[in-house]
Amino acid sequence: MAIIKFNNVSLKYPIYNNRNLSFRNQLLRLSTGGIIESEAGKMNYVTALNNVNFEINEGDFIGLVGHNGAGKTTLLRTMAGIYTPNSGTIIKEGITSTIFDQGACMEIELSGYENIIRMCQIYGLSKKEAFSKISDIEDFTELGEFLNLPVRTYSTGMSLRLSFAVATAIAPEILLIDEIFGAGDQAFREKANKRLSKIINSSKIFVFASHSMDLIKKYCNKIFLLKHGNIEIKKISFIK
Amino acid sequence: MIKKLKGSGLSDILIAFKKINMILFISLSDLNARYKNSILGPLWISIGTGIFVFGIGFLWSEILNKEPSNFLPSLSVGIIFWQFISSCLSDSTTIYTNKISLIKNIKLPLFMFPLQVLLRQIINFGHNAIILIIILFFFEVNLNIEFLLCFPFFLIFIFNMLWIALVMSIIGARFKDFHFVVVSILPIIFFITPVLYQLPDIGLFSKLLLLNPFTHLIEMIRNPLIGNELNLFSVYFSIIFLLVGWIFTILFFNRTRDRIIFWI
Numbered sequence: 001m002a003i004i005k006f007n008n009v010s011l012k013y014p015i016y017n018n019r020n021l022s023f024r025n026q027l028l029r030l031s032t033g034g035i036i037e038s039e040a041g042k043m044n045y046v047t048a049l050n051n052v053n054f055e056i057n058e059g060d061f062i063g064l065v066g067h068n069g070a071g072k073t074t075l076l077r078t079m080a081g082i083y084t085p086n087s088g089t090i091i092k093e094g095i096t097s098t099i100f101d102q103g104a105c106m107e108i109e110l111s112g113y114e115n116i117i118r119m120c121q122i123y124g125l126s127k128k129e130a131f132s133k134i135s136d137i138e139d140f141t142e143l144g145e146f147l148n149l150p151v152r153t154y155s156t157g158m159s160l161r162l163s164f165a166v167a168t169a170i171a172p173e174i175l176l177i178d179e180i181f182g183a184g185d186q187a188f189r190e191k192a193n194k195r196l197s198k199i200i201n202s203s204k205i206f207v208f209a210s211h212s213m214d215l216i217k218k219y220c221n222k223i224f225l226l227k228h229g230n231i232e233i234k235k236i237s238f239i240k
Numbered sequence: 241m242i243k244k245l246k247g248s249g250l251s252d253i254l255i256a257f258k259k260i261n262m263i264l265f266i267s268l269s270d271l272n273a274r275y276k277n278s279i280l281g282p283l284w285i286s287i288g289t290g291i292f293v294f295g296i297g298f299l300w301s302e303i304l305n306k307e308p309s310n311f312l313p314s315l316s317v318g319i320i321f322w323q324f325i326s327s328c329l330s331d332s333t334t335i336y337t338n339k340i341s342l343i344k345n346i347k348l349p350l351f352m353f354p355l356q357v358l359l360r361q362i363i364n365f366g367h368n369a370i371i372l373i374i375i376l377f378f379f380e381v382n383l384n385i386e387f388l389l390c391f392p393f394f395l396i397f398i399f400n401m402l403w404i405a406l407v408m409s410i411i412g413a414r415f416k417d418f419h420f421v422v423v424s425i426l427p428i429i430f431f432i433t434p435v436l437y438q439l440p441d442i443g444l445f446s447k448l449l450l451l452n453p454f455t456h457l458i459e460m461i462r463n464p465l466i467g468n469e470l471n472l473f474s475v476y477f478s479i480i481f482l483l484v485g486w487i488f489t490i491l492f493f494n495r496t497r498d499r500i501i502f503w504i
Contacts, residue, residue: 101345122342
């Protein structure tokens, strides 16, 4: 069973500038009492999610749309459990995998093979499972002998292939993806789309943030429109 | 309705311990990456410590007018544990800021990162232990049965360092100046910790040093290692420090766990 349910979820986060973060101002706050406090300790809050309610069930393939800063990434991170909301409850069941920034856990000094094992484990696989993914990743990346060399020696496209292959090597029940297309040559992009379609179709819940309406139309059957931390649920026909 | 998740820090710690295999693997592969293109690899850790301990040991035993055979074992244990402590303190203050891309993109227990700082130091310690063994043999230190106590004492030591590393990393995430504060205070702590000397050497002043928790951590573990009588006060202090420290840390982490990600 896979489900994501948000009940009155609000997420507010503080924006710290250098002034709030430094000791000096914290000390100043102590020593000056209330007068400068508002000045020295002034904190700006961003309300990224404002009393959000929704339920995503099996078979729901959601496209998140909204302009920059509307809260798409924040919503995805909250769904993934990376952000904890300030109020409200989240119910989530199902093995989740996220494809946000794929290169995040790559270590450039290590070889391709070493990185495969390392990244797979960070994504939650055991060492044994990680080794079992190698042949699949070898096939997809077509990097051949390069997998024995440090990732430092790879071109941007090559390291993208590797990180993409690892991130998509695991087929989860709940798949969360944040805008990942763009780089890579034509041939790779076609191949990547095929691989992505496969894990999207095998997932039970799919949430996808993107500015590309074509991709959303292709993969999703519902739209969440984000506006100032609120969500409007739309039919897929909402985008022309 | 406002529902705060209670005990999020404690569950984070438990999840991290469940993933200890993965975390250990990452720490080892970090080590591997760091020494990738060097011929001697991580042996440099041992060599560096060896040169330092022998160099400074013979020099200081001359200056302080001490027998090298007494002074060097005590100094090397002191230096090796001091390195452990000081690297833990300074590395943990920047760990969350350094790992920001991982933390914001993959759901991982936040306790994992201070744990990694500690594991790295344990790995380093493993390399330094070679030097320690060489020195203990070379100077024919008389070890008695109490030597075996250094194993449980080592556990008390690392679990103390673990909560300290967690607290330091949380404060370091919140206050970016904290790293610099720690780095500039470390040399002073070095001199008020019995690394270069031993407690009985300094008479009255030693009362003051008893306020420094690192004094007790080093005293506790050094005495059985170099065949001295146990300092029971330091042992008890370290155990109480461990318990009180962890209780405080869990309460502190419960309060701060969910906000750390917004600080970095």
